[in-house]
Amino acid sequence: MHLYDSTVPSGNAYKVQLLLTQLNIAYKQTSLDILATPSESRKPEFLAINPNGHVPALVLDDGSILTESNAILFYLAEGSSYLPDDKFKRAQVLQWMFFEQDSHKPYVSKWKYRTYWAPHGFDDLPKDQVDDMRVKGQTAIDVMEKHLSDSPGRDWFVGDSYSIADIALYAYTSHAEILGFRVGQNVKRWLARVKETEGFVRIKKDPTGKNPY
Amino acid sequence: MHLYDSTVPSGNAYKVQLLLTQLNIAYKQTSLDILATPSESRKPEFLAINPNGHVPALVLDDGSILTESNAILFYLAEGSSYLPDDKFKRAQVLQWMFFEQDSHKPYVSKWKYRTYWAPHGFDDLPKDQVDDMRVKGQTAIDVMEKHLSDSPGRDWFVGDSYSIADIALYAYTSHAEILGFRVGQNVKRWLARVKETEGFVRIKKDPTGKNPY
Numbered sequence: 001m002h003l004y005d006s007t008v009p010s011g012n013a014y015k016v017q018l019l020l021t022q023l024n025i026a027y028k029q030t031s032l033d034i035l036a037t038p039s040e041s042r043k044p045e046f047l048a049i050n051p052n053g054h055v056p057a058l059v060l061d062d063g064s065i066l067t068e069s070n071a072i073l074f075y076l077a078e079g080s081s082y083l084p085d086d087k088f089k090r091a092q093v094l095q096w097m098f099f100e101q102d103s104h105k106p107y108v109s110k111w112k113y114r115t116y117w118a119p120h121g122f123d124d125l126p127k128d129q130v131d132d133m134r135v136k137g138q139t140a141i142d143v144m145e146k147h148l149s150d151s152p153g154r155d156w157f158v159g160d161s162y163s164i165a166d167i168a169l170y171a172y173t174s175h176a177e178i179l180g181f182r183v184g185q186n187v188k189r190w191l192a193r194v195k196e197t198e199g200f201v202r203i204k205k206d207p208t209g210k211n212p213y
Numbered sequence: 214m215h216l217y218d219s220t221v222p223s224g225n226a227y228k229v230q231l232l233l234t235q236l237n238i239a240y241k242q243t244s245l246d247i248l249a250t251p252s253e254s255r256k257p258e259f260l261a262i263n264p265n266g267h268v269p270a271l272v273l274d275d276g277s278i279l280t281e282s283n284a285i286l287f288y289l290a291e292g293s294s295y296l297p298d299d300k301f302k303r304a305q306v307l308q309w310m311f312f313e314q315d316s317h318k319p320y321v322s323k324w325k326y327r328t329y330w331a332p333h334g335f336d337d338l339p340k341d342q343v344d345d346m347r348v349k350g351q352t353a354i355d356v357m358e359k360h361l362s363d364s365p366g367r368d369w370f371v372g373d374s375y376s377i378a379d380i381a382l383y384a385y386t387s388h389a390e391i392l393g394f395r396v397g398q399n400v401k402r403w404l405a406r407v408k409e410t411e412g413f414v415r416i417k418k419d420p421t422g423k424n425p426y
Contacts, residue, residue, distance in 0.1 A: 052316055052356050066304055068311035075304035091279055091288035094307075098281035101315050103265055126339060143265050 001027040002059040004049065006034040006041070007207055008117060011109055011171035012069035013056040014203040018167055019076050022199040027058075035117060035208075069171075070097040073164040082164050092158045096165040099140070100172075107137030108172045111179050116210040138181055144169065145184035153186070155193060162197050170194045174203070178213055214240040215272040217262065219247040219254070220420055221330060224322055224384035225282035226269040227416040231380055232289050235412040240271075248330060248421075282384075283310040286377040295377050305371045309378035312353070313385075320350030321385045324392050329423040351394055357382065358397035366399070368406060375410050383407045387416070388426055 003020070005013030020027050032040035032055060040046060042053045050057040050067045057067045066072045074094070077083035084090055111133060114122050122130050148154050157165040174191055177183045183191075194200065203213070216233070218226030233240050245253035245268060253259060255266045263270040263280045270280045279285045287307075290296035297303055324346060327335050335343050361367050370378040387404055390396045396404075407413065416426070 051359050052312060052352075054316070064301065066301075066308055068308045068315065071304050071307035071311050074307050075300065078300055078303075087288065087291055088277065088279075090291075091284050094284035094287050095279060095281045098284050098311075098314055099265060101311055102281065102318075103267070105315075106319060124339070124341070126337070128337070129342075139265075146264050 001025060001061060003027050003029050004046065004055050004057045004059075005029060005031050006055050007031045008035060009203045009206055009211065010034075010055055011105070011112075011175070011203070012054075015069045015164075015167050015171045016056050016058060016072050016076075017203075018170075018201060019073055019082065019164065021201045022082070022197065023076060023080060024199070025076070070101060070164075070168050073097070073167060077164045081161065082167070084159055084161075084163065086159075089159050093163050093165040096157050097168045099143075100168045103136070103143070104140035104169070105172055107133050107140065108176055108179070108181065111137055111181075112172070112175055112211070115179060116206065117208070134181075137176075141173065141176055141181050141183060141187065144173065144190075145187050148186035148190055149184070155190070162194070166190075166194055171203070175211075175213055214238060214274060216240050216242050217259065217268050217270040217272075218242060218244050219268050220244045221248060222416045222419055222424065223247075223268055224318070224325075224388070224416070225267075228282045228377075228380050228384045229269050229271060229285050229289075230417075231383075231414060232286055232295065232377065234414045235295070235410065236289060236293060237412070238289070283314060283377075283381050286310070286380060290377045294374065295380070297372055297374075297376065299372075302372050306376050306378040309370050310381045312356075313381045316349070316356070317353035317382070318385055320346050320353065321389055321392070321394065324350055324394075325385070325388055325424070328392060329419070330421070347394075350389075354386065354389055354394050354396060354400060357386065357403075358400050361399035361403055362397070368403070375407070379403075379407055384416070388424075391426055 003016060032046060034041050041055055047053055049065055052067065054067065056069055056072065057065060058072050059065050066075055074083065083093060147157065156162050157169060170191065173187065216229060245259060247254050254268055260266055262278055265280065267280065269282055269285065270278060271285050272278050279288055287296065296306060360370065369375050370382060383404065386400065
């Protein structure tokens with residue numbers, strides 16, 4: 001398999017790297033410079049792979065292509081312990097993955113991008129929008145805290161085992177505290193639990209040195 | 214089953230309504246006033262159903278709850294003709310559903326909300342952000358046009374049949390032209406094709422009368 005990610009660490013690409021490693025699947029990797037002008041992800045060579053111009057993209061051994069990090073996770077995890085067989089639990093895994101893309105990533109990931117790499121940081125946004133981004137990112141993290149702390153408490157987001165729902169949520173939540181979001185005790189314990197899963201690898205270091213994580 | 218939607222027509226809730234109708238599943242419906250202050254979707258009664266405070270939410274007959282429109286679609290469609298059995302095709306369906314939440318809905322849906330219902334319309338956004346919203350929404354619709362027009366042309370987003378990928382993309386794309394986005398010929402023909410599927414129902418009318426669709 002051939003994974004396209006970015007030179008600066010993308011949480012979305014990291015999800016796929018983490019699962020590929022935990023599944024012991026060997027892969028080639030090409031890292032695109034998304035901070036270049038224009039971004040290497042918007043050049044014709046890559047648009048032929050993903051017309052939407054986003055990383056990650058995964059080219060399978062037969063040449064077929066999948067994009068969208070969480071769809072790639074689902075594909076790779078089917079039939080493994082990382083995705084439950086039960087129909088309702090599978091839907092719950094997807095529920096958390098759509099929550100991640102819809103209610104979490106747009107705020108926490110944008111906060112990360114503006115903190116470290118955006119040319120103007122937060123300066124080109126009105127203050128009420130910066131506040132809104134902060135509030136919505138915090139709300140997502142608080143929803144996670146509530147879910148994990150609901151009596152009698154949960155170790156993982158769905159059922160009794162680590163799944164791709166945890167991988168999807170870990171990618172950007174692992175940066176949340178360093179970005180200044182409040183991270184509750186249950187989320188902190190869950191983050192530590194993910195780090196202890198077999199074959200865990202951390203997200204790559206930022207080659208620009210701007211992101212200290 | 215019991216579906217929670219909003220009084221003003223939500224594209225996300227409409228997806229679930231359309232599939233429930235096409236599957237001939239009877240359901241009760243509660244419509245929340247999301248334009249109220251505070252929104253009825255943020256009141257304790259509803260937060261007990263969805264702590265994230267978003268519609269739609271679907272309460273199953275056994276009392277268990279699913280949220281996130283596309284996760285609900287996946288759950289309802291499993292085992293039906295609306296979701297392929299093939300593992301790769303299923304991942305492609307998810308790829309388009311994540312694309313919809315990540316690259317399409319945040320712009321086209323927000324444009325719709327600001328056009329019809331937001332208290333300040335677009336007035337509280339800097340011009341470059343309005344432009345950015347327009348460009349990104351248009352890019353998503355153009356990516357759809359390219360996919361459908363790729364030689365030798367496609368009738369549906371995945372494989373040879375109508376699936377929940379089409380339902381997910383239809384919900385907000387059906388409003389795109391009236392909102393001023395350019396909609397290519399292949400997307401227009403696909404929209405017409407969706408309307409002709411068995412059991413199709415349109416999105417409900419806006420009770421405020423602001424959205425003429």
